[in-house]
Amino acid sequence: MSGPMTGIKILDLCSMMSGPWATDILGDQGADVIKIEVPGKGDHVRSLPNRSGDMSAMFVNVNRSKRSLTLDLKKPEGVQVFKQLAASADVIVQNFRPGVVERLGISYDDIAPLNDKLIYLSLSGFGENGPLSGQRVYDSLIQGLTGLTTVQAGSDNERPRLIRTILPDKLTAVVAAQALSAALFARERSGAGGQHIRLSMLEAVLSFLWASDMGAYTFADKPVPIEKGGSFIDLIYQTSDGFITIATNSNVEWQNMCRALGHPEWIDDERFTTPTGRLENINERLALIQSVLPEKSSQEWLAVLDQNDVPAAPILKRSEVIEHPQVLSTGIVVESEHPVAGRLRQARVAARFLGTVPEPPRGAPKLGEHNQEVLSDFGFDATEIAGLIDSGVVGSEHVAATAQA
Numbered sequence: 001m002s003g004p005m006t007g008i009k010i011l012d013l014c015s016m017m018s019g020p021w022a023t024d025i026l027g028d029q030g031a032d033v034i035k036i037e038v039p040g041k042g043d044h045v046r047s048l049p050n051r052s053g054d055m056s057a058m059f060v061n062v063n064r065s066k067r068s069l070t071l072d073l074k075k076p077e078g079v080q081v082f083k084q085l086a087a088s089a090d091v092i093v094q095n096f097r098p099g100v101v102e103r104l105g106i107s108y109d110d111i112a113p114l115n116d117k118l119i120y121l122s123l124s125g126f127g128e129n130g131p132l133s134g135q136r137v138y139d140s141l142i143q144g145l146t147g148l149t150t151v152q153a154g155s156d157n158e159r160p161r162l163i164r165t166i167l168p169d170k171l172t173a174v175v176a177a178q179a180l181s182a183a184l185f186a187r188e189r190s191g192a193g194g195q196h197i198r199l200s201m202l203e204a205v206l207s208f209l210w211a212s213d214m215g216a217y218t219f220a221d222k223p224v225p226i227e228k229g230g231s232f233i234d235l236i237y238q239t240s241d242g243f244i245t246i247a248t249n250s251n252v253e254w255q256n257m258c259r260a261l262g263h264p265e266w267i268d269d270e271r272f273t274t275p276t277g278r279l280e281n282i283n284e285r286l287a288l289i290q291s292v293l294p295e296k297s298s299q300e301w302l303a304v305l306d307q308n309d310v311p312a313a314p315i316l317k318r319s320e321v322i323e324h325p326q327v328l329s330t331g332i333v334v335e336s337e338h339p340v341a342g343r344l345r346q347a348r349v350a351a352r353f354l355g356t357v358p359e360p361p362r363g364a365p366k367l368g369e370h371n372q373e374v375l376s377d378f379g380f381d382a383t384e385i386a387g388l389i390d391s392g393v394v395g396s397e398h399v400a401a402t403a404q405a
Contacts, residue, residue: 003030003349003358008184010091011036011082012066013106015043017139017169018201019095019123020062022176027065028349028361031091034374035063035365036082039070039395042367055341055364064346064361067370070395077393079105085378087114091180095123098133108196118194119183121176127200137201142168146205151213154234172204236315237290242298243315246289246305253310254278260308261292338363368397 008031012023020035020043027033037043043063048056072078083106086092092111094101101107101122108120122128125137126145135141140162143149148167149160179197186192206214216224235245248254251274258266266272266288271281278285293301298314305312316324322333322345334348341363349358371394375385388394 002356003028004353004356005181006030006356008032008091009089010034010093011085011089013092013094013096013101014123015095016045017058017062017166018172018176019093020045021170021173022121022123022180023093024062024064024066025173025177026091026180029353029358030356031065033066034085034370035066035068036073037068037070037367037395039072039368039392040397042068042070046367052342053338053340055338060338060341060344060364061346063364066362066365067374068365068368069371069374070368070397072393072395073104073106075393077388077391081375081380081388081393082106083111083114084380085374086111086118088378089115089118090184091119091121093121093123093176093180097136098124098128112194112196116193117187119180119187119197120194121180121197121199123172123176124198124200126202128198139166139169139201142201142205145202146209147213148205148209151209168201168205171208172199172201175199175204175207235286237293239293239298239301240296244293244298244301244312245315246310246312248310249275251275256308257289257305257310260304260310261289263288263292334360336360336363340366366397368395371395371397 005026008026010023010026010031010033012020012033012035014020014023015037023031023033023035035043043059045059045062046056048058050057071081073082086106094106101110108122111120112118124133125142126132126135132145143152143162144160146168149162150156150158152161152163153159176199179199183192183195183197187194210218235247236243237246246257248257254272255267258264270277272278272285296304302312302314314324321327327333332347332350333345335343335345338344344363346361349361371389372385375388375394376382380388385394389396
């Protein structure tokens with residue numbers, strides 16, 4: 001592999017979304033990511049629906065650019081193998097519930113004495129302390145606890161609504177990848193050595209929300225009002241044949257839009273002459289805009305708005321996104337051939353590195369596909385590997401598949 005993370009070895013003990021996608025991001029950027037899974041079972045995401053060639057879409061998308069090693073960490077011999085791998089690894093990432101790695105004997109305190117350069121990331125849902133720390137966590141729970149559902153509803157007085165994508169999981173993955181990159185940079189730049197990083201989904205989402213949605217709670221000495229929605233109308237407007245969105249934040253953009261829509265008289269309407277007035281009268285303002293847009297098609301309005309320098313975009317179905325000229329121009333969607341799942345369409349590495357250019361991502365691994373290869377790379381000889389497989393410490397999945405082939 002090539003890319004900015006080339007040479008970094010990562011042991012990935014994670015399942016589901018947040019941890020696996022964090023390591024996937026670094027694997028796509030060149031890191032050697034070894035996904036350690038339960039023999040005969042693997043990551044639960046392997047068994048999800050929407051499948052091709054017995055590979056699920058989610059597994060293929062968040063576990064590419066990795067090698068798979070099946071290792072039984074409930075056996076002392078499995079723990080010993082893991083420690084031997086950890087002694088020369090750069091990073092370990094785990095998202096077990098708090099207390100599990102301690103019981104297994106693979107916590108940071110257990111591993112750190114073996115490798116003083118190790119970066120160890122512990123991911124959790126609610127954090128390692130507090131009344132909910134031991135609870136099993138899924139995305140909707142974090143959305144509820146962080147207030148994200150009331151932000152999505154638009155008001156504290158409205159029925160809470162979930163964001164219909166697993167934002168907390170995916171956001172935590174991105175924050176985790178950034179934290180690991182920062183720790184590795186500190187280790188290489190200043191010789192800071194290894195360290196333990198703790199990150200929870202709860203913390204990642206609260207940090208995310210505070211940038212804009214927790215403004216009322218920023219000034220600690222000021223009273224906090226009930227959060228009210230800006231409008232019962234959102235910024236999605238219906239045209240004669242579909243939907244578009246328009247954003248006018250500045251006075252100039254508002255005035256340009258009024259002209260584009262054929263209603264310059266709105267510019268002099270006292271309700272809308274200032275940003276404060278437009279906010280206070282938002283329902284009336286948005287209703288006026290919506291009343292005009294059904295007169296033309298989406299494409300006609302987008303052309304007129306663009307000519308008047310008004311920010312606007314079409315509202316696309318997912319099937320339309322991958323065919324849109326702007327999306328195509330970025331080259332973000334690429335196709336590749338997977339040996340098991342067949343032809344894949346995926347997003348490439350989003351950041352475009354012009355110096356350390358990553359190779360195209362490698363396809364997600366079969367369960368235990370790299371058992372012998374990984375162990376050999378870490379210094380185990382053929383006899384030791386055979387013994388580990390015979391004893392069930394290391395899974396025999398790939399050995400069986402090879403024999404059948």
